[in-house]
Amino acid sequence: MKLDNPGLGHSGFGHPGHTLGMPSTGTSRVPLLAPDAPAQTRKDFTSDQEVRWCPGCGDYAILATMQGFLPELGLRRENIVFISGIGCSSRFPYYLDTYGMHSIHGRAPSIATGLATSRPDLSVWVITGDGDALSIGGNHLIHALRRNINITILLFNNEIYGLTKGQYSPTSEQGKVTKSSPLGSVDTPFNPVSLALGAEATFVARTMDSDRAHLSGVLRAAAEHRGAALVEIYQNCPIFNDGAFDVLKDRAESQRRIFHLRAGEPISAGGQVVIRDTDNELRIVAEGEADPQRIVIHDPSAADPSTAFALSRLSESTLSHVPMGVFRSVSRPAYDDLVRGQVEMAVAQAGGPATDADLAALLGGHDTWTVGA
Amino acid sequence: MNKPVRQLDRVVIRFAGDSGDGMQLTGDRFTSDSAVAGHDLATLPNFPAEIRAPAGTLPGVSSFQLHFADHDVLTPGDAPDVLVAMNPAALKANLRDIPRGATIIVDTDEFSRRNLGKVGYAVSPLDDGSLESYHVHPLALTSLTVDSLASFELSRKDKERAKNMFALGLLSWLYTRPLESTEEFLRRKFATKPDILAANIAALHAGAHYGETTEDFAHTYAIAPATMREGTYRNITGNTALAYGLVVAARRAGLPLVLGSYPITPATDILHTLSGLKRFGVTTIQAEDEIAGVGMALGASFGGALGVTSTSGPGLALKAETIGLAVSLELPLVVVDVQRGGPSTGLPTKTEQADLLQAMFGRNGESPVAVIAPQSPVDCFDAAIEATRIATAYRTPVVLLSDGYLANGSEPWRLPEIADLPDLTVTFQTEPNAVDDLGAPVFHPYTRDPQTLARPWAVPGTAGLEHRIGGIEKADVTGVIAYDPDNHERMTHLRRDKVAGITASIPALEVDDPDGNARVLVLGWGSTYGPIHAAARSVRRHGMAVARAHLRHLNPFPSNLGEVLRSYERVIVPEMNLGQLALLLRAQFLVDVQSHTAVRGLPFTAGELADVVTAAIHALPEPAAEHAR
Numbered sequence A: 001m002k003l004d005n006p007g008l009g010h011s012g013f014g015h016p017g018h019t020l021g022m023p024s025t026g027t028s029r030v031p032l033l034a035p036d037a038p039a040q041t042r043k044d045f046t047s048d049q050e051v052r053w054c055p056g057c058g059d060y061a062i063l064a065t066m067q068g069f070l071p072e073l074g075l076r077r078e079n080i081v082f083i084s085g086i087g088c089s090s091r092f093p094y095y096l097d098t099y100g101m102h103s104i105h106g107r108a109p110s111i112a113t114g115l116a117t118s119r120p121d122l123s124v125w126v127i128t129g130d131g132d133a134l135s136i137g138g139n140h141l142i143h144a145l146r147r148n149i150n151i152t153i154l155l156f157n158n159e160i161y162g163l164t165k166g167q168y169s170p171t172s173e174q175g176k177v178t179k180s181s182p183l184g185s186v187d188t189p190f191n192p193v194s195l196a197l198g199a200e201a202t203f204v205a206r207t208m209d210s211d212r213a214h215l216s217g218v219l220r221a222a223a224e225h226r227g228a229a230l231v232e233i234y235q236n237c238p239i240f241n242d243g244a245f246d247v248l249k250d251r252a253e254s255q256r257r258i259f260h261l262r263a264g265e266p267i268s269a270g271g272q273v274v275i276r277d278t279d280n281e282l283r284i285v286a287e288g289e290a291d292p293q294r295i296v297i298h299d300p301s302a303a304d305p306s307t308a309f310a311l312s313r314l315s316e317s318t319l320s321h322v323p324m325g326v327f328r329s330v331s332r333p334a335y336d337d338l339v340r341g342q343v344e345m346a347v348a349q350a351g352g353p354a355t356d357a358d359l360a361a362l363l364g365g366h367d368t369w370t371v372g373a
Numbered sequence B: 001m002n003k004p005v006r007q008l009d010r011v012v013i014r015f016a017g018d019s020g021d022g023m024q025l026t027g028d029r030f031t032s033d034s035a036v037a038g039h040d041l042a043t044l045p046n047f048p049a050e051i052r053a054p055a056g057t058l059p060g061v062s063s064f065q066l067h068f069a070d071h072d073v074l075t076p077g078d079a080p081d082v083l084v085a086m087n088p089a090a091l092k093a094n095l096r097d098i099p100r101g102a103t104i105i106v107d108t109d110e111f112s113r114r115n116l117g118k119v120g121y122a123v124s125p126l127d128d129g130s131l132e133s134y135h136v137h138p139l140a141l142t143s144l145t146v147d148s149l150a151s152f153e154l155s156r157k158d159k160e161r162a163k164n165m166f167a168l169g170l171l172s173w174l175y176t177r178p179l180e181s182t183e184e185f186l187r188r189k190f191a192t193k194p195d196i197l198a199a200n201i202a203a204l205h206a207g208a209h210y211g212e213t214t215e216d217f218a219h220t221y222a223i224a225p226a227t228m229r230e231g232t233y234r235n236i237t238g239n240t241a242l243a244y245g246l247v248v249a250a251r252r253a254g255l256p257l258v259l260g261s262y263p264i265t266p267a268t269d270i271l272h273t274l275s276g277l278k279r280f281g282v283t284t285i286q287a288e289d290e291i292a293g294v295g296m297a298l299g300a301s302f303g304g305a306l307g308v309t310s311t312s313g314p315g316l317a318l319k320a321e322t323i324g325l326a327v328s329l330e331l332p333l334v335v336v337d338v339q340r341g342g343p344s345t346g347l348p349t350k351t352e353q354a355d356l357l358q359a360m361f362g363r364n365g366e367s368p369v370a371v372i373a374p375q376s377p378v379d380c381f382d383a384a385i386e387a388t389r390i391a392t393a394y395r396t397p398v399v400l401l402s403d404g405y406l407a408n409g410s411e412p413w414r415l416p417e418i419a420d421l422p423d424l425t426v427t428f429q430t431e432p433n434a435v436d437d438l439g440a441p442v443f444h445p446y447t448r449d450p451q452t453l454a455r456p457w458a459v460p461g462t463a464g465l466e467h468r469i470g471g472i473e474k475a476d477v478t479g480v481i482a483y484d485p486d487n488h489e490r491m492t493h494l495r496r497d498k499v500a501g502i503t504a505s506i507p508a509l510e511v512d513d514p515d516g517n518a519r520v521l522v523l524g525w526g527s528t529y530g531p532i533h534a535a536a537r538s539v540r541r542h543g544m545a546v547a548r549a550h551l552r553h554l555n556p557f558p559s560n561l562g563e564v565l566r567s568y569e570r571v572i573v574p575e576m577n578l579g580q581l582a583l584l585l586r587a588q589f590l591v592d593v594q595s596h597t598a599v600r601g602l603p604f605t606a607g608e609l610a611d612v613v614t615a616a617i618h619a620l621p622e623p624a625a626e627h628a629r
């Protein structure tokens, strides 16, 4: 991972008068830990707050993985910010000893947009749930993705509204029986990966609460990505939607069902592989029967998102084929870099930061007149 | 050949035409030229919500009224002395505001049977004697313009489009206005279109020349310059002044300015203006909706910027939940609401003051915010600075209630010295402010400044102060999640007391009661300042005493307000709503104020308010020999 941190202290935000070139990684402009500082451990990222999720909640595993992963970034702790909406999952920031904001339902991406745009020296993470991100906050999510703001969005998908005690969510399968859908939900669910790809996202991945290694790997890739990264994390809610992803956690079942996405490799599971059929559709066939010419080699950096989208459509609510990993990771200038670039350019072209005299000239405009004296 | 000049002390002109006739531009230019001529002035643009309603129809009429004088001007004028009507629709839509004896200039070329029919004139009002009591100048403005441009290689349509400049030239001659600043303006506007530029300048001069040669006008009028305070002036609209005020306030506070905004009339020009000020380090984000706009502003504030969002009433409704979050987070936030007629979409381009209670109470829970209002277009600049002062010093959202009249209206502005403006320097928390049980330094985000009750502003990037805040109730001092009943009671009171305590930093309400013997007080807020002041003047000219005061701060009120209210036998509160300030005053001070209201989408006229005041004075009981004040 390439790092070229300018080492901005907190007094350095505002209008950093340097490098109009685009930074390359998600944390390019975030100050690193001093070389002589003691290495960080998970303890450094553990706040003194008592964790209050239900026993067995998948959120615990995600938190533990995150606390273990953050030291790897080598960033100054004070330059990391977690912003969440509302939901069980959105309590996450309280448990991390970084800066954090537990905001309001669905709005975290907009708050993160304001923060990330004004503070290039921060590593900004958004924590959200399937209801928070895809129901009440759907509009902010798609616009954060299309703008490609430099934030990492972790969508904890338990396919249920946890905090409000178990109503169906925009990712619940059709027919789901809950207290608000006693005869089964008639809503068609969203596929968060498909949605993100349709919203022009530059980085889209899927992972799972219980697979620490996979989750860490996806977090690493997401943190490295400059621009908006959407990570869907399958998360078990043992209270209101227990076992929703059990088939993916069972060793034998998961080997059949999880199609790992690895750049440059075929996409396969349990002796089956993804091919591009003669009609140009993606299909899953037995490896033995696949025409080697037609086997899809995964390329997350493909400019055209259609193959990534087709891959996202292989998932079904029965979880019989579930691609996991990075669907798409392409480079496009980040919104906040462009916004800051315009300001920096305007300041540079005007010969440097405005003075009181420049401001007075602005106030005066073109048509002034003088009275008296 | 110079015609005789007549001296006047004030004139009110209204330019009216089709939306496509360029009346706003014509009015703007005449305003600038009048300002340069040293007059005090006030303007009232009035335009339809539709961008181009069908040509020649009543809904398509756009107008611009200007009041200029040799003395200080408080309102755009109750009734025009001159109406320029570019078509029958403009005449019909405006005639009822024009007093008998006024001058009406019409473009007869537009008075075709078809155009007359569009607005229901069976016979031309120019022919049926219905305008007998006015001085009507029927001029073929369109063909005069086209004829004056005979030598230009332009389409007839392009030539016709210069007729507003012909009209402007004529009026400029009539009122002895210089043409230079308009010429300079045209040179800037049409820098890349030399032939259009030349035609517009030619039309402008042709109009002036026509006035001089035609027998239609026997003399010109001169208005002496107003005596104004020494200084350098410009003319400015409320929205521009407000945007500049924000930029200056951010500079005086030493903070970067970040605006999150979604376009909405009549607030959009603030977004436009600030978007053009990148050179001053201003960041603007056009959000996906109003909720995102305020969220972005709040996120920027969390990061140590001056977060601002601008909107109108419908947008303020959408922002409510986020403003509540800012109340709980106790972070600075400036929310600009340029009010328009409501409810719902209401009257997008017309003015109203009906969002006061929304600003005060339009959120869930006990959710106090500071509320302030500017009183004139120029005052929008100072109000923006005051909003920033309160927001940053008290770490609170501030709602700044402008309105459509202030936003688009303009007046001369005496330019301030930047260095003379208030110093709003902000200090961020940089060190831990407590120790834990083991004596180690820690940061408690909800400790409070004993004077202001503001909590420390500790921005991400500050080592050792890592903390989490949110909308869930927090424990006093430590800020950790707390559901404890006594704590919630305490925090609710603290939030209320903090906002109420802003009173200590604002000036007492000044009452204008020249002889100190008035028994009636007129109390206003926001853009009613001009008409109320003008009404008080007129009442006093008629030998009666009336007191007048105007509120900048709506929450909290100035500390002496109750005392002021109780000092008068009658308190009249004129508002462009159904009595929202009156409701607050009655609730807080138990005084029975007299609410006078109008919601016609237009400012009050001074005459109307003078009548209300006069009636109230007449209705007072005979004073006791020594009446107590």
Ligand SMILES: Cc1ncc(C[n+]2csc(CCOP(=O)(O)OP(=O)(O)O)c2C)c(N)n1
Pocket (backbone or CB within 6 Å): A086, A087, A088, A089, A090, A105, A128, A129, A130, A131, A132, A133, A156, A158, A160, A161, A162, A163, A164, A169
């Ligand atoms: C404006 C608003 N509407 C509704 C709620 C109630 N509410 C809180 S969380 C939630 C759904 C959360 O579901 P999800 O985002 O999936 O999070 P989870 O609890 O499952 O992690 C709802 C409806 C709220 N807090 N605010």
Ligand code: SF4
Pocket (backbone or CB within 6 Å): A052, A053, A054, A056, A057, A058, A059, A088, A089, A158, A162, A163, A236, A237, A238, A239, A240
């Ligand atoms: S309700 Fe479900 S999602 Fe929420 S904390 Fe409990 S187990 Fe976790």
Ligand SMILES: [Mg+2]
Pocket (backbone or CB within 6 Å): A087, A129, A130, A131, A156, A157, A158, A159, A160, A161, A162, A169
């Ligand atoms: Mg959920």
